[in-house]
Amino acid sequence: MRRLPKSLLLACLSRGLRPRSPLPPLPTPPPHHPPPRRLPFSTQTLTPAHPPLAPDAAPAAAEPAGLALLEAAELHESEGDHRKALDLALKALAPLQESHGGWSLPVARALRLAGAAASNAGLAGDGLESLGAAAEIVDYLAPAARRGVQPEVASVGAAVHEQLARAKMALGRRWDAVGNLRRALELKGAYLDQGSVELGDAYRDVAEAYAGVLDFDKALPLCMKALGIAEGRFGEDSAEVAKVRRLLAVIHTGLGRHVDALEQIEIARMVYERLGLDVELSQVEIDGANIRILLGRSEEALNDLKRVMKRADKESEERALAYVTMAKILNSQERTGDAKRCLEIARGIIDTKDSVNPGRVAEAYAEISLLHEAMTEFETALSLMKKTLAVLKGNKEMQHIEGSISARMGWLLLHSERVAEGVPYLETAVEKLKNCFGPQHFGLGFAYKHLGQAYLETDRHESAVKFLTLAKDIIHATFGPTHEDSIDATQSLANAYGVMGSYKLAMDFQEQVIDAYRSCGPGSSDDLREACRLREQLKMKMKGLRHAVFPANSLPVLPEHND
Known part of the structure; x- marks a missing residue:
């Protein structure tokens, strides 16, 4: 029987999106009013837009009222007052619709702000609804694949789709979020310089998102584009370029191109070494050791890990992860006792740390549990998997790891003849994995x-x-x-x-x-x-023969005895 693939754990390498800079101020609204059109689902309570008015009859007071409310909402959101921002953004919708029409850029901007504020206030469903409506308006104003999109429309549209992606990721819907990030990238290409840092970051974000759902074929060309822009902006020996190379190594590994992955790791390693970035250097050497293991070059991998242990702080996460990787090598060499000792040291470090990155801790526990499983220590493996789920509890952005671990636990329990105990884990896994990986x-x-x-x-x-x-x-x-x-x-x-x-x-x-x-x-x-x-x-x-045995593990029907 085949084990559940370990490759799902690659998803935990993906990172969250960076904070986005605020939108520029709204431009003066054009005099032309779009024709009346049905509003998106989250604005159905608003009144339809009025027919176009003569220029001298334009409502002078309606426009400033809507824009003023929107600006006030933006101010409160920037100060962290999400409830007030949400209230003001919703109040701005009616006057903005009155002055600009329902299917207009200011209305989309207000809906984006309402969606962001609602999401930040813990109202995820309302946030998604408003952001979805904003995206519908933006895609009406700037249809996909259309050339000549106005820069202000593209800018707001990119912000809308980026925010919608964030909201979906926060709910564990990583697969759905990738499409919004791709759309945001397309819109950014309409108003950003082709060699700009922001566009390069956008390419990297989308590549990272595709890698996060294990779609490495789509991630590769986007990451190569990000690498080219980063090299042009920062130079080949910069930390920014090394970061992109590490992502490229993950993508090559996912595609089975381990030699190419190791090449990127080695370049990044030399950069970090020259810059004196010891933590990043240790991380990249651990990555390199894992790739060398895949290539069957265990002795070289051990040398990498020894350098990490010599450099890293005694109680650092890097040192713990190095011990986990060393245990992997020792176990493959049938040095089980030494491997267990490495895992004990790693757990001793991880158990006492309050990491700011639960994903890294979860990854470490998951790797340790897999090694105990390989040693046929199933109860220890299950215990560590439960600990991993406890670390991830309540962190909706980590549902991809939660789904992978739940699937593994369900499989182990199923084949340990604890079927009833395994069913809830498998049911959870199905839900999480479908949302995260499609x-x-x-x-x-x-x-x-x-x-x-x-x-x-x-x-x-x-x-x-x-x-x-x-x-x-x-x-x-x-x-x-x-x-x-x-x-x-x-x-x-x-x-x-x-x-x-x-x-x-x-x-x-x-x-x-x-x-x-x-x-x-x-x-x-x-x-x-x-x-x-x-x-x-x-x-x-x-044929109705009672002694037939099907399925293979069933029993024949015993003949009835009449007393």
């Missing part, structure tokens, strides 16, 4: 499969069929019909339908299992023989 990601496919198998074990047959079908479709599309997990999902579907008495459907899936094993060649002859045996048992079931 509906077709392979990690979600594995979680679906394990949840379906758990439901089958607990006699929730219809639910089992639902999730096993979803799993089969995703894994089949990602890895093909002959992948071991694809075949396993198909066999589980045959089992589920067999238990339900739907023998024709069960036979259809059992035939698919046989066809898949036949395509795998002579190395799968034993599996093929077992699949054919199960088909014969299923045929006997269809």
Whole structure:
């Protein structure tokens, strides 16, 4: 049985967005009024815009009232008074609609501010609604792929989509947020200089977001663009360029290009060494050691880690992470006792630290738990996974890590025959992973499969069929019909339908299992023989023979005895 892929943990390398500078003041509104149009869903309570007025009849008082309220709202938001800012932004909507029309830039700006204030005040649903309405207006004023967008429209639009991405990420909806970040980048390209620092940062943000949802193919060209801009602005030997190179190394690693990743790490390492940035140098050497492990160059990796331990403070997180990586090497060399000692030292450091970065602590606990799992110390692994979830509790921006750890726990509990205990973790994993990585990601496919198998074990047959079908479709599309997990999902579907008495459907899936094993060649002859045996048992079931055994782990029906 294949383990849930460890690659989901790559997502914890992604970082939050940087704070954005305030928007420039609103320009003087143009005299032209857009034609009346249905307002976005969050402004339905507003009255429709009036027909265009003659220039000499323009309402002189309405425009300043709306703009004044908006400026006051912006001031309160900048001072951290989110409730007051929200109240003023909402009050500004009606006069702004009156003076500029419902589908106008000032209304979009007010909705953006209302959405930001609501999100910051803890009203996530209201914030999303207002920001979604603002995005709808902006996309009407500046349709995607249209050339010649006015700079002020593009500037407000970029801010709207960036804020909407933040709001979605705060709710764990990372997959949805990537599209908004991409749209913000497109709009920034309409008003920023092509070599500007802000545009380079935007390219890096979007590349980082794609890497965070493990879509490395889309991340790569964006990161290369960010690297080119950073080199032009800061020079090749700058810390800013080294930071982009570290992201590029993550992307190359995700694509399986470990040599390219190591090249970027080495360049960044030399930069940090010249600049005397010891913490960053230690972090990048740990990254390099992990890549060297993937390349089978364990001795070089050990040398990297020894340098980190010599340089880093005794109780630093860098030293703890170096011990975790060293344990990984020692365990691969079957030096289990030494590996456990390294993990004990690492835990001793991490347990006593109040880190400002829960993501790094969670990553460390997750790595330690995986190593204990590899040593078949499942109870210790489960305990550490629970500790990881406790660190992440309430941190909605870390739901990608929470989903990955929950999936791992559910899998371990399922295969430790603690199915009922594992089901809630698998259900949580499915929800989190879908929001974070999208509906077709392979990690979600594995979680679906394990949840379906758990439901089958607990006699929730219809639910089992639902999730096993979803799993089969995703894994089949990602890895093909002959992948071991694809075949396993198909066999589980045959089992589920067999238990339900739907023998024709069960036979259809059992035939698919046989066809898949036949395509795998002579190395799968034993599996093929077992699949054919199960088909014969299923045929006997269809004939009503009570001694037939299908699925494989079921018992024959005992004959009834009449006294």
